[in-house]
Amino acid sequence: MTCTARRFFELLEPICLVTFLADECNEELAALGHRTYWDGYFASRAAPLGLVPAQVVHAAFYSFAEGEAARHIPSAWETIPPEASFAARERGSAASLRRILGDELACSPGLVRAADLTTRAATSAPTEGRVMYAGMRAMPVPSDPVARLWHSATMLREHRADGHVAALVGARIGGTEAHVLSALAQGVHPPESFGRIHHLPKERLAAVMAGLRERGLVGPDGRFTDAGRETQHRIEALTDELAAPPYDALSPAERDELVAELEPITAELVAAGSR
Template identity: 90%
Template sequence: MTHTPRRMFELLEPICLVSFLAGECNEEMAALGHRTYWDGYFAGRAAPLGRVPAEVVHAAFYNFAEGEAARHIPSAWETIPPEASVAARERGSAASLRRILGAETAGSPGLARAADLTTKAATNAPMEGRVMYAGMRTLAIPSDPVARLWHSATMLREHRGDGHIAALVGARIGGTEAHVLSALAQGIHPPESFGRIHHLPKERLAAVMNGMRERGLVDNDGRFTDAGRETRDRIEALTDELAAPPYDALSPAELDELVAELEPITATLVAAGSQ
């Protein structure tokens, strides 16, 4: 069961990453009036939830440190409506995909078919307990195939992310602790040097590492214990399992077709670093 959602994550993630790595999305956000990259990030990703307060965004995003969401929300809504940020994010992401893939691939029947099948999967998943996914589901599905592929891939990314958070909560792994486990799984040591957390106050990082040592997840040198590695593997396996339902909407033949259509698209994006 878990090989399908893992493979689909590998194929769809490079499509979603243009929103964060390519220049066009950031330019669209800046043109709206968002002052920094992180203003645009929080506004664009949280916008499907509507004019929610920082506490809701912090809870839904899960892995940002206390106070980080509040530096951008709700100030993002004061002059720029969420709907405008949604539209800008879509425009920029679709523009990035067209540039990276080239006109021939972007306008191909294969990409249009991939968009249709991705949308079929993305619109046939349960919403209960999936806050970020539910927000994306409230948005209109673009008619343009490139924008539709990005939109539906992002729906599936948020669906998977919601399930990942559920797995983390069940394992009693907090947001910063999740980054430590991810860093160690990537071979980054010390894990406090990981780019997602290295900027946090040293006292905060020390408290997180001490707590993980007390629970037996890391050793005195800040490396995985067997229990820590097993915890991380269990979370990833459950994340895959919880990400499976959307793909039940596709027949085996449709799933094979989707993989075949996405593989060259993803290969091009990976080669470009999604930027």
């Protein structure tokens, strides 16, 4: 099932990425009154948690630097209710999918079947220890197939992310450190130039790199040591393992069917860069 979880991550991730890369979601959030991309991001992604303080959002999201959530939460909710931000996120994401996929795919029986199977998987896993996933599970599942496919893919993404956080915590890898390891795994060098952390203060990045060197995970050249590479592989393997339970709800034949239905959808999105 670990291989199954990795395969479904590869197939479903391009569906989720329209939220962050395509224009429609940001336009919907801006129309509500969110001033910046990040206001909309924090307000809409954290919305299923309810009106929680920034410390809770920071803990649940895990990978953002200290203070980043507090720049947007709770101020982004002061005049815009969380449920309105979430609805705009879902509405914009579904619109992006319809545009990219076109009528032939968006209205196809295959997409409807993919949405049905993905929803069954996404609503079947235990919620214990899965804060973001549990929040998404509490949101109503849309009836429209395109919106339902996005919603369920995003549920599975948050389920996987909760497991990834658990794997990182178990390996004693902090949020910024996780970005460094991810950057190195993607071949980014120096890792401090990685897009998710390059804006952080140089002193903060230097301290993170020094800590990774002290633990023997990164060498003096700023690249993986053997121990660092093994740690990254172990975290990813555990993430895949922890992401597997939702797919137990599908029979082997249904899992094969879902792969077959998702493949043309994913191919179209990958070709467009989910934009």
